[in-house]
Amino acid sequence: MANSSRSLRLILFAALALVLAAALWATIAALRGGIALWRELRELPALLQYATAGLLAAVVLGFAWLAWRLLRPRPRKPSIAKAPERAEVQARLDVLAQQRADTAELQAELAELDRRARSEQLYIAVFGEISAGKSSLIRALADGAAPAADVLGGTTRAVAHYSAHIGAAQLTLADVPGTHEVAGIAREAIARDEALRAHVVLYVGAGDLTRDQDAELRWLRGFGKPLVLVLNKADQLHAAERLTLTAALRQKYRDVTDAQLVVSAGGTETVERRRTDGRSETIERERRADVSALTEALRRYAAGGAVALEPARTAAVLSRVDARAGELEAGMREREAEAVVAKYTKRAVVGALAAVMPGSDLVIQAVLATGLIRELSKLYAVPVRDIDVEAFIAQVKLTVRTSASLVLAIAGNAAKAFPGLGTLGGGVLHAIAYGLIFDSLGRAIATTLRERHALDRDAAASALSRLLADASAERLRRIAQYALGGENEKP
Ligand SMILES: Nc1nc2c(ncn2[C@@H]2O[C@H](COP(=O)(O)OP(=O)(O)OP(=O)(O)O)[C@@H](O)[C@H]2O)c(=O)[nH]1
Ligand SMILES: [Mg+2]
Incomplete structure (x- = not known):
């Protein structure tokens, strides 16, 4: 050595x-x-x-x-996700509609995409955290527009559009609900969707950005359309503070946003005033606004026209619709998987009641288990070889054998909890036990196919052991009802 x-x-x-x-x-x-x-x-x-x-x-x-x-070292370009083609998205929605999924909202989104494209109107979404001063900014930009603005966060609850004239150009400003409002998740989704529908997004902040705002800004950048960081409420900062903050924001976001601007949207304030008769009164008055830097930027976008910014806007909307179509598909698959598991669980229960399966030993029926695995793998489009199915069933048999007493005890409790079942005879206990096994097996397989895109034997076996010990009332009631139904169905 x-x-x-x-x-x-x-x-x-x-x-x-x-x-x-x-x-x-x-x-x-x-x-x-x-x-x-x-x-x-x-x-x-x-x-x-x-x-x-x-x-x-x-x-x-x-x-x-x-x-x-x-x-040479290259500046890092933000990665812009590749958007799907319009035809691909439409085809995906058509398939979903054929499967009776509710695609109305997504179809409406595509119709709105076309409507705005035809109008050639420039859409600017004013987006940002609650109370950043978005509505006040719109008041300052659009003459005569009077969106509600208030010290109370969550003032804007839906999307509203306002027409603004910047020089000779005309554009549409979208006021959207603020993000990061406690319990405002639905409104946040509305705001995000509108941001994706716009040609340009103004990200309004009132101070340094929090970690969540930072993430939101980078998420918006991912769609590759013009994004302007607007630091509002500049009047609240001392000159030195303002300089330091703007320099820091410019440095941090110059690669993430196309411009970083400082403004004062104004808004209103309540002040105490002494009257000539000596008494005091509270009055509401407008703060002085200065949005000139933003007006200038908007003038430039308007001069370029909406048509030039249309491809990025279309890509953003299509990505969103495509992602939501994916969620719908996943939901449909989930429901189908549940139906498959329920079908096999029922078959197992009915089979046990008819004493087709061995009564004393809980050895699972390979034919039934193979059918269950095959149907689920087809549903999740995961190819599974025969040899893997056999190996997995052998492993499952072992798991079932070792947890047989636990499964029978749970089944026994279920039978006791439902008075009608106890009187149906000893076979019922085994029938419920079989139901428990197939319900657990189906769920374990569906989870591994969905999450790992493969029949991961170890993951499925450990999920199975966990599920076999799950004695939740709702689940037992469902399985016990199969036994009742099965008993009734018996000739
Ligand atoms: N000091 C100061 N306050 C401002 C400025 N802009 C807005 N505000 C105040 O900030 C508060 C919130 O303003 P809104 O315009 O309602 O803010 P918002 O972002 O639309 O709020 P939500 O719709 O609730 O998300 C109000 O009290 C405004 O008066 C500004 O430039 N300076
Ligand atoms: Mg508002």
Whole structure:
């Protein structure tokens, strides 16, 4: 052992010595070549000397430039998700509609996508956390628009559109509910959808951004459309504070947003005023607004026109509709899987009641289990080989055997809990036990197919053990009812 390691080290040493010698040889040869070239050059006429030196310098510089181009550090570009094609999304919705899924909302979203594209109107979504001053910003930008604004967060509860004239251009501002409101998840979803429908998104903040706001901003950037960070309520900051904060935000978000602007939307404030008769009164008055930086930015977007910004907007909406179609599909599959599991659980219960299966031992029926696995793998489009099915069933039999007493005890409790069942005879206990086993097996398999896209035997077996011990009342009632129904169905 020691000898072999020594000879290995010797071989390594010899190889290293050879490499070193070769490197030394190459360096000496290059030096000699260089010196010889230098001597030859010096013997040439001056003009040729300069020309050769110039050529050499050009080659070296060219090489350095190429190396820089290839190796220089690149600014990180935000990754923009690839959007699906319109036809793909439509086809997905058509299939879902054929399966009687409720696709009305998603179809309406596509119709709205087309309607806005035809109108060639520029849509700007004013998005941000609650009470950031979004509605006040719209008041300041759109003459005559009076969206409700209030110190109480959650003032804006639905999307509203306001027409604004910026110079000669006309655009539509969308006021949306604020995000991060406690218990405002549904309104947040409304706001996000509207942000995706717009050509440009103004992300309004009132101070440094929190971690959640940061994540939200980056999520919006992922759709690749114009995104402007608007720091509102600048009047609340001292000059020095304002400078530090804006410099920090600019530095942090210059790669994430297209512009970082500082404004004061104004809003209203309540002040105490002393009247001439000596008494005091409270009045509401408008704060002074300064949104000139934003007006300028919007003027530029308006000058570019909505049509130029349409592809990114379309991509954002299509991505969203596609993702929601995916959720619908997953929901449908889930329900179908439940129906398959229920079908096999019923068959197992009915079979046991008819005493087709062995009564004293809870050895599961391979035919039934194979059918269950096959149907579920087809539903989740996961190919499963026969050999894997067999191996898995062998493993399941072992698990069932070791937990047989537990399963029978749970089944016994179920039978006791439902007075009608107890009188149906001893077979009922086994029937419920079989039901428990098939219900657990089906759920365990469905979970591994859904989450791992494979029949992961170990994951399924451990889920099965867990489910076999689950004696929740709702579940037992369901399985016991199969036994009742099965008993009634018996000739
Ligand atoms: N000091 C100051 N306060 C402002 C400014 N803009 C808005 N506000 C105040 O901030 C509060 C919230 O304003 P809103 O316009 O209702 O805010 P919002 O983002 O629309 O709020 P939600 O719709 O509830 O999400 C109000 O009390 C406004 O008066 C500003 O520039 N400076
Ligand atoms: Mg509002």
